[in-house]
Amino acid sequence: MSIPLPPQPAASSGSPVNRLLIGVLAVLVAAPSVSANTSRFRGVNWAVLGDNFVDGPLILNGLDESDDYDTVRAKADAVYAGFEDNLAINTIRLPVNTHTVSSTWWDAYAGVIDSATDRGLNAILGYWEDGAASGGRVNNVAAWDAMWDTVTDQYGNNSLVHFEPMNEPHGYSAAEWTDMAATWIAGHPSVPRERILVGGTGYSQDAKPVCADRRLDGTLISYHIYTFFYGQENYDGWVQTFRDGLGDCASRAVTTEFGAPMDSGLDYSNADSADNFVQYLRAVTDVMRQLNMGSTYWPGTGGKITQGQSDDWYSIQKLHGSGTNLILTTPNPSGVNRLWHGWGPERVQ
Structure with a gap:
């Protein structure tokens, strides 16, 4: 400005x-300047099958730990082609952790990032705590610092790559987390603030403390909302819940995680449905459209394995094939239509 x-x-x-x-x-x-809106981010998360909270290298759904860089590139190209063709994405959110970046797997995993940016996709790299037992805290700060030094040194000059210091920092108080985020920003002065996403407090569901901290001015805010955070609501209740967690921070916030079942036959186009998931997804996408907010749906593919199923029932795409011959299919077109609705009239078609 x-x-x-x-x-x-x-x-x-x-x-x-x-x-x-x-x-x-x-x-x-x-x-620092603040973006007028975040609608430029239209994407999904590519996750580990079983979730990203792993005490080891992150092997995304469709990849294999034995893959080399070229194989990862070829697989990523196939996955991104599916996301682009079926969902018209321009953004992919990807996990990083200390075990991935400090190991030889990082040399191969870089193919996931390189493939995305070579295709012109925005890439959001978010740190997942190293194992589900870490309690929402960084359990080895020195390793975390070293990880981010490596990642920002490698991708800091790529304007399509964005950095999220920590996903869902629920083990910290609001004051602790904003202090930690401010320290991260001060430690990476060459990274433009508009390419940093600071997670809301708790499970990234409260944007207001981050928005209010002047040390974090100019950054984006990573915001999450799920039904399991809050339980049962009607449409108006979900609208209010979304806005309550967001406060006055919409111009800086990206809804980097939200999702609902995509393989249970729900019709998200039915405005008269009394189903909690339907009312939630309709409300959330309506508000994001109204506020010009971008989003990355959880998950595009991968995620928690639901009992009796081969993947996360929230997955908005199903992965098929083997080796580098991977394709994606859409289990619920009405869910995709709500995703597009949330992205607004400027979405890529």
């Missing part, structure tokens, strides 16, 4: 009023 200073008459430029005005304007000029 560039705010020109008004011309000052020579005889009065040193007056207290003019000095105050110039000082205020100087602060505004120096303040």
Whole structure:
């Protein structure tokens, strides 16, 4: 944001009023810019089958730990082609952890990121705590710092790559988390703030403390909402719940996780449905559209394995094939239509 200073008459430029005005304007000029909206992010999460909270390298659904870089690239190209063809995405959210980046798997895993950016996709790299037993905290800060140094050194100059210091920092109080996020930003001064997503407090479901902390000005905010956070609501209740967690922070917030069952036959186009999931997804996508918010659905593929199923019942795409011959199919077109509705009229078709 560039705010020109008004011309000052020579005889009065040193007056207290003019000095105050110039000082205020100087602060505004120096303040990091804040995006007018986040609707430019239209995407999904590519996750590990079984979820990203693993105490080891992150092997995304469809990949194999024995894959080399070229194989990962070929598989990623196939997966992204499916996401683009079926969902018209322009953004992919990907996990990183210390075990991945500090191991030889990182050399191969980089193919997932490189494939995305070579296709012109935004890539959001978010840190998942190393194992589900870490309690929503970074259990090895030195390893976390080293991981982020490696990742930002490698991708900091790529304008399509965005960095999320931690996914769902629920083990920290709001004050602890904002302190930690501010320290991360100060430690990576070359990363533009508009390419940093700071998770809301708790399970990233409260954006307000991050939005209120001036040290975090200019960053984006990662925001999550699921039915299992809050239970049963009607449509109006879900609208209010979404807005309550968001506060006045919509211009900076990206809903990086939200989702509902996609293989249980629910009709998300039915505005008269009394089903909690249907009312939730309709409300959330309506509000995101109204507020010009971007989103990355959870999950595009991968995620928790639902009992009796081969993958996460929230998956908006089903992965088929083997080796590098991978294809994606859509289990619920009405769910995709709600995803597109949330992205607004500017979505890629």
